[in-house]
Amino acid sequence: MKIVIFPWARSMRTESKPHPKNYPWWPELITKLQELGHEVIQAGVKDEVQLVDDFRQNLNITELRELLTSSDTWISVDTFGQHLAWDLGIKGIVIFSQSDPNIFGHPENINMLKSRAYLREKQFWLWEQAEFIEDAFVSPDEVIAKLNANF
Amino acid sequence: MKKLLCSISTKGRYETTLPLAIQAVINQTRKVDKLVIFDDNDPPKDMRQVQLYQYLFDIMNLKGIEWEWVYAKRLGQHHNHQMANQRGYEWVWRVDDDCMPDITVLETLLSYADHDVGGVGGSILTPPFSPLSGVTGLIEDIDREQNMQWDYINEVREIDHLHCSFIYRAGICDYNLSLSKAAFREETLFTYSLRQRGYKMLVVPNAITWHLKNKEGGVRTEAKEMFDHDDYIFKNFLGLKDNTIVVLDCGMGDHIVFKSILAELKNPVIYSCYPDIVPGGSIQDAINLFGNIDQYNIYKKMDQWNWKGSLQNAFRKLYIGDKI
Numbered sequence A: 001m002k003i004v005i006f007p008w009a010r011s012m013r014t015e016s017k018p019h020p021k022n023y024p025w026w027p028e029l030i031t032k033l034q035e036l037g038h039e040v041i042q043a044g045v046k047d048e049v050q051l052v053d054d055f056r057q058n059l060n061i062t063e064l065r066e067l068l069t070s071s072d073t074w075i076s077v078d079t080f081g082q083h084l085a086w087d088l089g090i091k092g093i094v095i096f097s098q099s100d101p102n103i104f105g106h107p108e109n110i111n112m113l114k115s116r117a118y119l120r121e122k123q124f125w126l127w128e129q130a131e132f133i134e135d136a137f138v139s140p141d142e143v144i145a146k147l148n149a150n151f
Numbered sequence B: 001m002k003k004l005l006c007s008i009s010t011k012g013r014y015e016t017t018l019p020l021a022i023q024a025v026i027n028q029t030r031k032v033d034k035l036v037i038f039d040d041n042d043p044p045k046d047m048r049q050v051q052l053y054q055y056l057f058d059i060m061n062l063k064g065i066e067w068e069w070v071y072a073k074r075l076g077q078h079h080n081h082q083m084a085n086q087r088g089y090e091w092v093w094r095v096d097d098d099c100m101p102d103i104t105v106l107e108t109l110l111s112y113a114d115h116d117v118g119g120v121g122g123s124i125l126t127p128p129f130s131p132l133s134g135v136t137g138l139i140e141d142i143d144r145e146q147n148m149q150w151d152y153i154n155e156v157r158e159i160d161h162l163h164c165s166f167i168y169r170a171g172i173c174d175y176n177l178s179l180s181k182a183a184f185r186e187e188t189l190f191t192y193s194l195r196q197r198g199y200k201m202l203v204v205p206n207a208i209t210w211h212l213k214n215k216e217g218g219v220r221t222e223a224k225e226m227f228d229h230d231d232y233i234f235k236n237f238l239g240l241k242d243n244t245i246v247v248l249d250c251g252m253g254d255h256i257v258f259k260s261i262l263a264e265l266k267n268p269v270i271y272s273c274y275p276d277i278v279p280g281g282s283i284q285d286a287i288n289l290f291g292n293i294d295q296y297n298i299y300k301k302m303d304q305w306n307w308k309g310s311l312q313n314a315f316r317k318l319y320i321g322d323k324i
Helices: A026-035 A061-069 A080-088 A140-150 B018-026 B051-063 B077-085 B105-110 B186-196 B224-239 B252-259 B283-290 B298-305 B311-319
Strands: A002-006 A039-044 A055-057 A073-077 A093-095 A110-112 B004-010 B034-039 B066-071 B091-094 B099-101 B117-125 B157-159 B166-169 B200-211 B244-248 B268-272
Touching: A002 A026, A002 A080, A026 A039, A026 A140, A039 A061, A061 A080, A073 A080, A073 A140, A080 B252, A093 A140, A110 A140, B004 B018, B004 B077, B004 B105, B018 B034, B018 B051, B018 B099, B034 B077, B051 B066, B077 B091, B077 B186, B091 B105, B105 B117, B105 B166, B105 B200, B117 B186, B166 B186, B186 B200, B186 B224, B224 B283, B244 B252, B244 B283, B252 B311, B268 B283, B298 B311
Parallel strands: A002 A039, A002 A073, A039 A055, A073 A093, A093 A110, B004 B034, B004 B091, B034 B066, B117 B200, B244 B268
Antiparallel strands: B091 B166, B099 B200, B117 B166, B157 B200
């Protein structure tokens, strides 16, 4: 399958610490996806960490829509990409950590939250006010299992 | 939810009408659940040291009326009303510090507080009294008529906006905090915003509040420039009174989610960060027209509402309302 990934949340005003939304195991997940024969395309902006050879940078909305509609599915952290794909009616996987999928997710997608125990108490405060928690994310194997079961 | 908070914002009336206003609140046949006095005096005084106020505080304690004296930031009474508005009560009764409601006013006003009502006011009579005629209470007539509440009210009437002292459904709309310290038209903007959400604004009979007009205190000493500034903002809102003003000062993803409810809005006029997603004027345009735009910040609103639902429904609540 052709899979678009939106791996990184928009950078915070202070970049001294990792963004609490950013999935820490993208390299492992991408390796597994590629081993299964999937084509992985990264969408993002310039200066973000590149994870795959095919990195589409700074696409405008029209180009992003074209990329998504020409793909089979997508995997994203809780960021713009999940909303855009939802708007297009293209189902995908969202990897949540501390933001609540009941608020920020869409039921049409597969929203993967490890545990509600990791949700931050102040859901609407700036992300600069939250700490990164590596353990708050599901594992790459769990993502692969969801992908295999649904697509 | 706690039922009713009474708020009095005061400035320059320690020794004149404020104690009369407090006394009138204390003597209501329907006891308030809490009274908060927002003190905008500069410098403020500790009124516990004043015998007359000691009596009032003692009576409230004996009657079981919870009370609080807040030294406010002197930003204008609209900031104080907004604090009251956000305290988690279902209703707020705002009483001006130069007003003295009759003892049954609160009981009467609350008797009209049905599920589709956003505000209820009675007569605000200033002695010596002279009657009015032909008053509509409509927002478009505000510059060419006196306020309906400045006369005896003989029957329940639905109007567009309330004045001076009234009860209102709290936590639905915000006071416009971009107004100057004069806070000219603050209650008009606030109550009309509830009206725009579809709530009824009522004036009702047998609820008389006496307005003890005096030269000292209040906002009458503020500069003309402040009144002009506030009138400019008011007129900008009034010019869009038949529209739904939308200000999307938020992220790209939020714009996409908002777009999904756009068709549900009545005559939207939009200001947007990402016009390629949701076309509209700029955020700076919105600030120039309306001043402070915090009332449209979806994240601040969700935090204020302790929101648990979807972002999509939060936008519905902000721009359509969720009352009926």
